[in-house]
Amino acid sequence: MTAYLISNARILGGEAADLHLDNGEIVAVGKNLPKPEGAQEIDGTDLIALPGLVDLHTHLREPGREDAETVLTGTRAAALGGFTGVHAMANTDPVADTAGVVEQVWRLGREAGYCDVFPVGAVTVGLKGTQLAELGAMADSAARVRVFSDDGLCVWDAALMRRALEYVKAFGGVIAQHAQEPRLTQGAQMNEGELSGVLGLTGWPSVAEESIIARDILLNAHVGSKLHVCHLSTKGSVEIVRAAKKRGLAVTAEVTPHHLLLTEEKATTYNPVFKVNPPLRTKEDVEAVREGLADGTIDIVATDHAPHPVEDKDCEWSAAAFGMLGLETALSVVQHAMVDTKLMTWADVADRMSFRPARIGQLSGHGQPLAAGAPANLTLVDANATRTIVPSETASLSRNTPFDGMQLPGRVVATFLRGEATVLDGKLAK
Numbered sequence: 001m002t003a004y005l006i007s008n009a010r011i012l013g014g015e016a017a018d019l020h021l022d023n024g025e026i027v028a029v030g031k032n033l034p035k036p037e038g039a040q041e042i043d044g045t046d047l048i049a050l051p052g053l054v055d056l057h058t059h060l061r062e063p064g065r066e067d068a069e070t071v072l073t074g075t076r077a078a079a080l081g082g083f084t085g086v087h088a089m090a091n092t093d094p095v096a097d098t099a100g101v102v103e104q105v106w107r108l109g110r111e112a113g114y115c116d117v118f119p120v121g122a123v124t125v126g127l128k129g130t131q132l133a134e135l136g137a138m139a140d141s142a143a144r145v146r147v148f149s150d151d152g153l154c155v156w157d158a159a160l161m162r163r164a165l166e167y168v169k170a171f172g173g174v175i176a177q178h179a180q181e182p183r184l185t186q187g188a189q190m191n192e193g194e195l196s197g198v199l200g201l202t203g204w205p206s207v208a209e210e211s212i213i214a215r216d217i218l219l220n221a222h223v224g225s226k227l228h229v230c231h232l233s234t235k236g237s238v239e240i241v242r243a244a245k246k247r248g249l250a251v252t253a254e255v256t257p258h259h260l261l262l263t264e265e266k267a268t269t270y271n272p273v274f275k276v277n278p279p280l281r282t283k284e285d286v287e288a289v290r291e292g293l294a295d296g297t298i299d300i301v302a303t304d305h306a307p308h309p310v311e312d313k314d315c316e317w318s319a320a321a322f323g324m325l326g327l328e329t330a331l332s333v334v335q336h337a338m339v340d341t342k343l344m345t346w347a348d349v350a351d352r353m354s355f356r357p358a359r360i361g362q363l364s365g366h367g368q369p370l371a372a373g374a375p376a377n378l379t380l381v382d383a384n385a386t387r388t389i390v391p392s393e394t395a396s397l398s399r400n401t402p403f404d405g406m407q408l409p410g411r412v413v414a415t416f417l418r419g420e421a422t423v424l425d426g427k428l429a430k
């Protein structure tokens with residue numbers, strides 16, 4: 001295995017230091033480290049060293065929709081985005097609701113070798129919302145599942161949600177809820193408001209999200225388990241989570257890069273690339289989720305990378321699939337929305353995109369400080385670079401990025417997974 005000496009990189013955007021990687025670990029971090037024999041040198045001057053990013057919410061589509069994405073292509077996109085660990089959502093075909101399927105996804109990740117893949121287990125059999133899946137068997141499998149979600153669909157039955165929370169408590173698992181009251185969002189196409197009226201698209205009220213979040217926080221307080229809120233998107237949701245945390249109630253929450261940057265006005269284009277679940281909201285909501293992420297009310301950024309093939313997006317708005325790509329643009333969007341606006345530091349970025357998601361996912365080898373003895377999972381970022389997003393340049397099998405043509409700051413220069421380069425010079429290294 002190649003050893004690396006990365007010289008003069010700014011650790012978490014702070015002071016510059018050298019990093020010596022060997023045998024899958026960070027051997028040393030310090031000033032003027034001697035060059036170890038045979039080590040490959042990387043000039044880290046002006047680059048920021050971050051712990052390998054961890055995504056709690058990725059759709060890799062395999063098994064079942066290999067026309068949209070595979071574990072291989074999705075983890076290549078992840079590595080290019082600076083990630084060393086991704087949680088693969090369960091809404092595949094077959095659904096990841098058994099030990100067999102989660103082990104298959106986990107193994108495909110190991111074989112691909114670009115990024116560790118941590119399968120999320122379905123909460124209910126077939127995502128049907130009626131019967132609990134084999135949560136314990138998935139937890140005990142080789143994939144060691146700790147995060148469970150019916151994402152794409154809400155576990156709307158309160159009794160079932162309660163039982164799921166109770167069940168995972170035994171092994172410290174977490175239920176990640178896609179908070180969407182289904183009766184309030186029937187046929188919904190975009191955010192509910194003045195604009196949805198003007199455009200003639202069925203609206204998706206904020207309260208459909210907020211009512212489930214409030215209910216689940218109370219349910220979880222009753223059970224004493226772990227609740228995580230997926231892709232929170234409204235000002236009201238931020239306020240509910242903030243109030244709950246103030247009361248000492250256990251809840252964690254995520255926001256996507258696109259909800260930190262884009263607003264419902266994108267729907268005026270009628271271009272379904274902007275159609276997503278939950279929908280893009282208002283400027284006021286964007287400000288609130290930014291503030292919530294900055295003050296720690298929202299724990300993490302999660303991409304909700306949701307690849308869809310051209311035929312599911314190249315159609316009229318109401319017929320198109322919900323979802324956007326996110327892995328390769330996440331860090332740039334967060335830099336643009338949060339760092340360049342001075343709302344967060346790079347240390348905060350490390351916290352929200354690596355330390356905390358790893359903690360919520362209960363990963364031992366990821367989300368650790370860049371210090372001697374830690375697994376060498378890290379990424380080097382050139383924050384001074386700018387790039388124009390070109391859909392055809394993605395490593396993903398799909399092209400549905402909402403940032404097409406946008407100029408965004410920052411570029412991932414290198415990514416290391418247990419000391420092995422997955423990305424070098426901004427390109428896949430293997």
Ligand SMILES: NC(=O)N[C@@H](CC(=O)O)C(=O)O
Pocket residue numbers: 059091151152153178275276277278304306307322323324
């Ligand atoms: N976010 C989306 O719009 N779509 C996701 C499902 C989801 O995250 O709810 C998908 O699987 O395509």
Ligand SMILES: [Zn+2]
Pocket residue numbers: 151152153178230231277278
């Ligand atoms: Zn979802």
Ligand SMILES: [Zn+2]
Pocket residue numbers: 057059089151152304306
């Ligand atoms: Zn999702």
